[in-house]
Amino acid sequence: MRAEHLSAFEAVARLGTFTRAAEEQFIAQPSLSRQIRTLEAELGAALFRRGRRGAELTEAGRVLLPIARRMLADAEAARAELDELAGLRRGRVRLGAPPTVCVSLVADVLAVFHDRYPGVDLQVSEAGSLALVDQLTAGELDLAVIVTRDGAPRIDGAELLPLLQERLVVASSARKPAPAGADGAAGLTLARLADLPQVAFHRSYDLRAATDAAFAFAGLAPEVAVEGAEMDAVLRFVERGIGVAVVPAMVVLDRPGLRSIPLAEPVLERTLNLARRPGAPLSTAAAAMQQLVFERVGRMEVSGVVSLAR
Template identity: 60%
Template sequence: MTMKMDQLRSFETVARVGHFTRAAEQLYLAQPSLSRQIAALEADLGMPLFHRGPSGATLTSAGELLLPIARRILGDAQTAREQMNELAGLRRGSVRLGATPTLCVSLVADVLAAFRREHPGVELHVTEGGSRFLVEALNENALDLALVVTRGVDPGVPGTELIPLLTEELVVVSAVGTGASESYTLEELARIPQVAFNRSYDLRVATDAAFSASGLKPVIAVEGAEMDAVLRFVERGLGVAVVPAMVVIDRPGLHSARLINPSLARTVNLARRDDVRPSAAAAAMQQFVFDAVDRLAAPGTVLARMVTPTPRVQ
């Protein structure tokens, strides 16, 4: 059996986009060339990897089995290239960083801006998704690092190390000038029209659980939006929303109030594989994350009372 890297890359791309034509476009290949690569791989393995139909391509059971293996092989090859790039002193290379949507609009933006200024030759690839999805991608070696969220005691994930960075309060945001309070109890919040996130958001799961535990049913004005839309709807006065404290940074159109009785919080973690030595670029990115957390939560800053850095051993 001889699986070639270009065959695995083609297989992974078709599996990800679900369509041969779109996969060929992403790979800058003619579709017949892509089809020949997949056919050669299937012939070598002795079984089909895709169900082909007019609406696209879906994985067979063999394809589902091969996909995480292919992603790990491709990721390991990328890691090898990154380690070779260490000889270039971070003048080139790449970092694949994953983060949840709420962190992409807060902490990640600061981290990437600082990293880019220091290492302009390093390519930055960002994947946005839920914490569970990001950990799976990390373990498939599709990411170098991930910023994920946990609450309470979360079970360990084999192969993944979680480094707690900070504990962040959830706050209630409303449009500036609406006469909002400086704090709300959960019971008070339940009576105010809210802009609610898509139910796939970790944040929505946490707030729904808090209301349910207190026997409360919140008033929902708008439901199902993504992060940017939620913040824009709140700025337009459609309702209030519960968001992490860091999201309010550089948002002058939003008023932030503390949530009390009970307060809600989450832990932001840096996730990394514990069985792979990070490339020089990934190690540098990790330090930029640590530095950004220290700046955001420094005494005297706007967030100092709502964000508590976690002592860490690097």
């Protein structure tokens, strides 16, 4: 059985019509029909019944479908591994990160990686750290950037490689005067911040949980102007002067519409870790991604943006 015949068969079975399958396979419908007839002749059984609802699998077709999919998946995996060994001309990397990291570190890493290895497919999952660990342990991700605080505790199902430590800062609109009480380089105290209108992240964000915990520990009730926003919306609301927001320091970089104000008393920090499945070997492409992540983090430390996690 030839791979192109199995691919044509799987496409018709999945899409339900010869026309749509031919379009997906980028071949003419008569050519696809000939491939199916050749496969049927080789197997000695009809694989489809044509009806009003399109092409329906026969009993022989239903038996063949999972076998065909396994064979196609094995062939694709073999091609991917060989292509990677030939110089990362092809391959795939599945990387997960929280939204606050996707708009900063991950965006920078992906841009450089794509320039170096344009043939490698990049898949990004944007979610909270706990959800990312679940995806990692389920085999849905190759690598994930995980946020932790108070060091890098062990997480079941994940091996954590500490990347960097990053301060949280107060972002305000550069179009408006700095908030009253911002004491030069010392920044804002948590008590003063609580009196300012704030744009608060959705409660699913790790960052929201950290700031809420800091306010609760200090016995403070912050004034919230807008609540429940996602990352892009929070930054746009702050740029327009609706309120201020507590964000990671990297987020404010290269955003002229935002002003970064240090947060003092207490200083809030977070640790970014690169997580991988314990004992699971990385593909060539994923290993290249891991190396690039540490390379870009090292450059950030040299520039004084962050400090490496030890």
